Amino acid sequence: MNLKDHIRSIPDYPKKGILFRDITTLIKNEEAFAESINQIIERSKKYKIDKIAAIESRGFVFASAVSYILKKPFIMLRKKNKLPAEVHSVDFELEYGTATIEVHKDSIQKDESVLIIDDLIATGGTAEAAAKLVEMCDAKVSAFVFVINLFDLGGSNNLIKKNYKVENLIDFPGH
Numbered sequence: 001m002n003l004k005d006h007i008r009s010i011p012d013y014p015k016k017g018i019l020f021r022d023i024t025t026l027i028k029n030e031e032a033f034a035e036s037i038n039q040i041i042e043r044s045k046k047y048k049i050d051k052i053a054a055i056e057s058r059g060f061v062f063a064s065a066v067s068y069i070l071k072k073p074f075i076m077l078r079k080k081n082k083l084p085a086e087v088h089s090v091d092f093e094l095e096y097g098t099a100t101i102e103v104h105k106d107s108i109q110k111d112e113s114v115l116i117i118d119d120l121i122a123t124g125g126t127a128e129a130a131a132k133l134v135e136m137c138d139a140k141v142s143a144f145v146f147v148i149n150l151f152d153l154g155g156s157n158n159l160i161k162k163n164y165k166v167e168n169l170i171d172f173p174g175h
Contacts, residue, residue, distance in 0.1 A: 003039070003170050006032040007148065021148050021172055023119050027061055036169060037065045040117065040145050043167040044070070047142040050112040051075050055101065055130050056082070058119035062147060066117060075107045075114070077130050088136040092129035101129050108137035116141055120148040121166075122174055124155025131164060143167060150174030 006026040013020040027033045040062060053075040054063030060076065067074035080089065080100035087102040108114060114134045121127055121144070131141045141164055149156045149168035152175065156166045 001032065001035045003032060003036055003147075004172070007170065007172070009172075017175070019173075019175055021120060021150070023058060023061075023147060026147070036147055037062065037069065039169050040066050040147075040167075041069060043145055043169075044115055044143070047115060047165065048113045049115045049142050050139075051108060052115045052117060053077055053103070053108070053130065053134065055116070055118040055126055059117050062119060063117040066115075072115075075103060077101050077103050077116075077133060088133050090129040090132045090136070092125045094125060099126070099129075101126070101133065103133045103137070105137070108134060108139045110138040112137075112139040113142040114139055116144045118144070118146055120150065121146040121155040121159075121168070122150045122153045124153075124158045127155060127159055128162070131159075131162075141165075145169075148172055 008022040008025040010020040051073045052067045054060050056078045086105045089102045091100045116130050134141050143165035145167045147169050149171045151171045152173045159166050
């Protein structure tokens with residue numbers, strides 16, 4: 001199955017000049033969604049994984065299914081002020097401003113290996129912030145898995161240059 005066939009491209013969303021890659025058409029098709037989960041699991045087999053983390057919110061869709069199948073704890077990396085207990089926080093740059101993601105301090109233990117899953121990587125700022133959260137817990141990122149890589153925006157390559165392992169299911173241009 002070609003997962004690309006199940007991604008809708010929407011021009012000029014959320015602003016002019018952006019070609020939005022929409023995963024809702026993939027996840028509403030049970031066969032395409034199952035195939036994406038199977039591919040993530042297959043690519044994950046080469047890494048040591050103690051826990052699976054995902055970036056809010058679309059990463060949760062994929063990571064929770066993978067976590068369930070692999071029987072690994074699922075850790076939510078959330079937007080600022082969404083978690084009730086004590087957190088680690090990382091601020092990062094977006095194309096159009098700044099954002100913050102957080103993780104509960106007791107979610108990830110020292111020396112654990114964490115697989116980070118998200119729906120898409122563009123410039124990689126959010127992914128780098130997620131890695132910093134894991135590392136603030138004295139743990140390590142075993143790998144990143146992204147459903148979509150916007151290859152011309154360089155995020156995957158930036159992560160690889162920083163010695164992270166990266167798996168992408170689908171490559172698309174970002175424009």
